[in-house]
Amino acid sequence: MSTIAPVDTRRLLTAEPADSLPVLSLEALLALAEESGLTGRGGAGFPTAIKLRAVAEGGTAPVVVGNAMEGEPLSRKDAVLLTRAPHLVVEGLALVGRALRARETVLAIGPEINPAAAEAAARVGRVRVARLEGGFVAGQESALVNQLDGRPAVPRDPLVRITTKGVDGRPTLVLNAETLAQLALAARHGAAWFRLAGTEEDPGTSLFSISGAVERSGVVEAARGSRLRDVLAAAVPVDPVAVLVGGYHGAWLPASQLDTRLTARELRPWGAAVGAGVLYVLGRDLCPIRAAAAIATYLADESAAQCGPCVNGLPRMADALQRLADRVPDPGLPHEIDRMRLLVVGRGACAHPDGTARMVASTMRVFEDHVTRHLAGHCEIEGARR
């Protein structure tokens, strides 16, 4: 969990605790979220202002939850943030809780994160820290609400939104830990300052967790819209073949595309998004199909086991990808993978099947040549079929 020098803007990890917590009225908070253009840093990238407004209009005292579950295995940014600048997360949470006149303000921490610093900071901000069970989907908003209510940490049917009925039946606002820290800084310095980094469409900075074929894995802070190459530079990639952008639910960019800017617009043609800022570098020593099959198998195992298409389809998809990685001589494998992918998309309570299908689709497309060679029984990395 090391921290390496940020390539561009250094904001979150160097911030000192405030002398006193800033107090914002609801109107001022909504205006700040709107004018700063802040979007969620937990994965979905949804505009924070819209989420705030949805809960503010509820009319009932809400519950505000800071999400530091960090269930994505390659993500370290919330752990680093809560070690280096826990006061910022608490500050953001307290700020939102007060403005919304919340019934309760909770910081939910997953098992991978050392809670000591956060608990110390939380005492100052009068925020409750909940140390929860982990898992890939445990940080999904409705799964988080369920766990806070004492139920199993599995997603709910999205028909009733948690912003209407969440923890304890109250309107519930869940914001990622980094989003809250960003909001705290924006409250200190203003929306115009926030926009000094990043692009017009996508302002501010983000934390990125970099791993894989790099000399120094760790977390960097960079301006939104930075080039992939520049964000990766501090970690020193070693002969990269491709980068999985957005984590296990993300998509690959081949190494020829390192000049791509990490914006929604430039990533969209690849089916990728910044997500929670996870960047996994694939080197030359690992077969891309093998790597993708391992991820797909992990994701199939992490299904909450509630929704039929996910329970049945994800293992089948992972298994077919695994057989392709093993160079099993079955020309029907790509079709089977495609069929399973299309069968699971949009058919679950959460986006787990969709995210898994996205990563698998990207693998089949970006590594098309590699797939063809595998079908012929050969892999340029693993050699001929054993």
Add this chain to the structure above:
Amino acid sequence: MSRLHVDWTRCDGHGACAELVPELLASDEWGFPVSRTGERDPEVPAYLAEHAEHAVRSCPLMALSRV
């Protein structure tokens, strides 16, 4: 106009819905409903409203609803 919504956390793939409104729902190879319209929650045209309502009432797990 309404839509048919499957609560996937409840659905166990009994398949009654696909039999009662085959115009809107098929069954996948495991027996779980598949939208025939390509929409996540297929829209119910007026002439199928009664059948859709019947399917909603017939789901043994109350996993199907009109929204």
